Amino acid sequence: MKEQFEDSESYAHQLDSDDPLSEYRNHFYIPKNTIYLDGNSLGLLSREAEQSLHRVIDEWKELGILGWFKQDKSWFHIGEDLGAAAAPLVGAEPNEVVATGTTTINLHSLVSTFYHPEQGKRTKIIADELDFPTDIYALKSQIKLKGLDPKEHLILIPSDDGRTIDDERIIKRMDDDVALILLPSVLYRSGQLFDMERITHAANDLKIPIGWDCCHSVGVIPHKFNDWGVDFAFWCSYKYLNSGPGGTGFLYLNKKHFDKEPGLAGWFGYEKAKQFDMSLDFNHAKSAGGWQISSSNILCSAPIEGALNLTLKAGIHNIRRKSTKQTDYLIYLVDKLLSREPYNFNVGTPRNPEKRSGHVAIEHDTEARRISDCLRINYNVISDFRYPNVIRLAPIALYNKYHEIWYVVQCLKQIIDENEYEKFE
Numbered sequence: 001m002k003e004q005f006e007d008s009e010s011y012a013h014q015l016d017s018d019d020p021l022s023e024y025r026n027h028f029y030i031p032k033n034t035i036y037l038d039g040n041s042l043g044l045l046s047r048e049a050e051q052s053l054h055r056v057i058d059e060w061k062e063l064g065i066l067g068w069f070k071q072d073k074s075w076f077h078i079g080e081d082l083g084a085a086a087a088p089l090v091g092a093e094p095n096e097v098v099a100t101g102t103t104t105i106n107l108h109s110l111v112s113t114f115y116h117p118e119q120g121k122r123t124k125i126i127a128d129e130l131d132f133p134t135d136i137y138a139l140k141s142q143i144k145l146k147g148l149d150p151k152e153h154l155i156l157i158p159s160d161d162g163r164t165i166d167d168e169r170i171i172k173r174m175d176d177d178v179a180l181i182l183l184p185s186v187l188y189r190s191g192q193l194f195d196m197e198r199i200t201h202a203a204n205d206l207k208i209p210i211g212w213d214c215c216h217s218v219g220v221i222p223h224k225f226n227d228w229g230v231d232f233a234f235w236c237s238y239k240y241l242n243s244g245p246g247g248t249g250f251l252y253l254n255k256k257h258f259d260k261e262p263g264l265a266g267w268f269g270y271e272k273a274k275q276f277d278m279s280l281d282f283n284h285a286k287s288a289g290g291w292q293i294s295s296s297n298i299l300c301s302a303p304i305e306g307a308l309n310l311t312l313k314a315g316i317h318n319i320r321r322k323s324t325k326q327t328d329y330l331i332y333l334v335d336k337l338l339s340r341e342p343y344n345f346n347v348g349t350p351r352n353p354e355k356r357s358g359h360v361a362i363e364h365d366t367e368a369r370r371i372s373d374c375l376r377i378n379y380n381v382i383s384d385f386r387y388p389n390v391i392r393l394a395p396i397a398l399y400n401k402y403h404e405i406w407y408v409v410q411c412l413k414q415i416i417d418e419n420e421y422e423k424f425e
């Protein structure tokens with residue numbers, strides 16, 4: 001049921017004092033005097049993530065190469081161990097998730113595993129025109145590697161309004177010319193959340209393999225990959241999972257596919273017990289771990305342990321509940337205080353909380369860039385400008401206060417009232 005919010009400052013403080021997750025903010029390093037609302041691009045450092053990183057640095061100092069095979073938490077198993085720890089966040093079994101590579105690399109690895117166009121029959125890949133560009137670049141190169149033309153074989157489901165795409169429109173395009181579907185769980189500009197369950201079922205019914213890019217949903221929304229019948233998925237660790245810039249990514253592979261041959265083989269995917277036999281015949285581990293390619297990037301994986309523990313301790317359902325309430329509250333304030341003349345802000349994110357992820361896209365058709373600069377420079381508010389007219393604001397359940405949301409809306413009001421944005425280039 002929709003909350004009845006109020007727009008007073010005291011009400012914002014009241015929401016904070018009623019917040020069951022408020023204690024988690026103390027675990028994070030909040031940049032000084034800053035209101036940080038960009039955790040959907042780069043999550044902040046927690047003391048827990050810092051500690052697990054420091055521990056690994058100490059291990060390197062003290063053990064050198066022996067760190068790879070120490071008894072407890074060996075570097076050799078870090079990908080599998082972190083994957084198992086993350087599995088409950090996505091509704092997977094422990095060996096169906098591994099921490100490895102990075103988002104775009106994992107996309108290449110999984111698409112090259114699942115995309116086998118059959119001449120004259122199933123050749124096409126379904127994606128959408130509002131995808132994060134790297135996914136489209138990668139898909140086009142995968143199609144070209146098969147000797148096919150992306151113009152003909154990549155289907156980009158269109159959007160009518162430039163913000164959202166109807167789930168039904170994707171389902172309607174599924175046909176027997178489609179070899180693979182790869183979609184983002186969330187559209188990165190508007191924050192629309194697709195109905196992954198429904199779309200996955202539709203793909204399953206037609207026996208079309210389906211994969212999800214969950215960069216904008218893991219860590220803020222619960223997932224049930226196994227129940228839904230997802231074939232594969234991948235996501236980064238540096239947004240809602242707070243594991244640091246360029247942190248190691250994750251991939252999920254449904255166990256029914258463990259016997260498939262990894263499209264991009266590498267020695268870290270070798271059956272663990274025999275990896276050091278150094279055979280020239282590749283024999284991959286029958287788990288998501290089989291899709292690792294290179295030596296684990298230990299230093300970029302180490303913070304994940306601490307960061308993940310914090311997310312698991314807070315509980316993904318509690319995180320989702322607070323996140324939804326925070327975005328609801330932000331939308332309420334923008335509608336109430338900023339939607340009319342002379343403010344002219346517009347909420348570009350779906351209003352139904354089940355259709356949105358963790359950020360709100362605030363649109364301003366003429367001055368979004370200057371307003372976003374002004375927020376940062378005059379008010380120390382870190383937002384995220386997306387050309388041409390979107391300011392993304394992401395209140396993060398683990399560390400943002402309701403009062404910060406209230407304050408940012410006051411800043412936006414003031415910036416327009418005083419024409420402050422005009423001083424910016």
Ligand SMILES: *Cc1c(COP(=O)(O)O)cnc(C)c1O
Pocket residue numbers: 102103104105132134135184188213215216236
């Ligand atoms: C952040 C993001 C990426 C980033 O890819 P990297 O390879 O980690 O740089 C890819 N896809 C989506 C949908 C994202 O939100």
